Amino acid sequence: MTDTAVHRIGRWALARIVRLGHATAFLHVLLVRSWRLPSRPGPAAAKAARLVVHQLFSVGVLTLAIILVSGIFVGMVLGLQGYNTLVDFGSEASLGLLVALSLTRELGPVVTALLFAGRAGSALTAEIGLMKATEQLAGMEMMAVNPMTRVIAPRFVAGLISLPLLAAMFTVIGIYGGYVVGVIQLGVDAGVYWSQMQDRVDFYDDVVNGLIKGVVFGFVVSWIAVFEGYDSVPTSAGVASATTRTVVSASLAVLGLDFIMTALMMGGS
């Protein structure tokens, strides 16, 4: 039996498809477990809530710093670049609009999701992968504790909640970054900066669609992160490569989905 290039491509494709199947089956269990978290009997529900709060801390609060710093810098760069481009056409009054639309529609959700995959997604994968490698997950099962409910679902739910909130904060701080550069430094009128923005940024088309993107990215990035951890090869090298895969595939998924969602949301008009 010769192993030609065609065989290798076929084997690779089949392995991908099998893995996608595993990920989907995993997602099914994960969603069922996450859905049941709040409806568990009495003290178990409070405990589940505390687990989610703890994860919100490590996934959301600890990611805040990088999100806010990136947000203000992205906003300031947009302000500077936008001003220098718009001033050629004498329309620097539209700076606020430019900054706000770029951030609410695209940069807010997308950059937040990429940073989130790098900061929180990789940590989730490494943590779960290491738990698997040190047989903590197996130990839980021995004690009749379902690791899906105890470990995986709270992390997934926390990621799903955190990302849209982080994206909203990124957008707002970015708009203020643009304000600092455009209004305070370059002398665009403050009233014009805000009024053009309020005039032309549509709540449903821009803000809500950006929020939808945030929720979808939160879902996908968290799913990929916990799946890669749960599915990792339980060795040091296995956890390392799973962490890398999380960042790479989550980033690619975010960029690909962003294009598809933008096409669906903007395609008509």
Add this chain to the structure above:
Amino acid sequence: MLNNRLIEFWVGVFVIAGLVALTMLAFRVSNLTAMETVDGYKVTARFNNVGQLKVKAPITLAGVRIGRVSEIVFDSDKYQAVVTLEIDGRFRKIPRDSSASILTAGLLGEQYVGLEAGADEEFLRQGDSLMLTQSALVLEKLIGQLVANLASSSGKK
């Protein structure tokens, strides 16, 4: 590991900050309140040419925004554009013989519908139609007229 209360506090701060950011996006950035026409009424106006007018373009009276364009359709019998104007319920006392014209904000700005108040004692109501309209100015036509005028005036000399 931090203790429980501190974690809960910071998560609380995080969630509140996120919700504040969302509220700011709704009211400070996109001005949600100004988008909605409260208990508005619709009137129609026919134009020979709407130019670049778009749905959601503002409607102003004396420069104050009083509503939005809600629909633009083509009437294939009269070869005209029928523009539906949704006017906010706060502005009910607009005379029936008011006229509508399509104007441009600034030289290259977006187009909007400007109303000029008439003198009628009766006011516009839901479903009324504006009789007096003025179409959008099409820049090419203006330049064409200008060139023609120049040519004819130089021909007289």
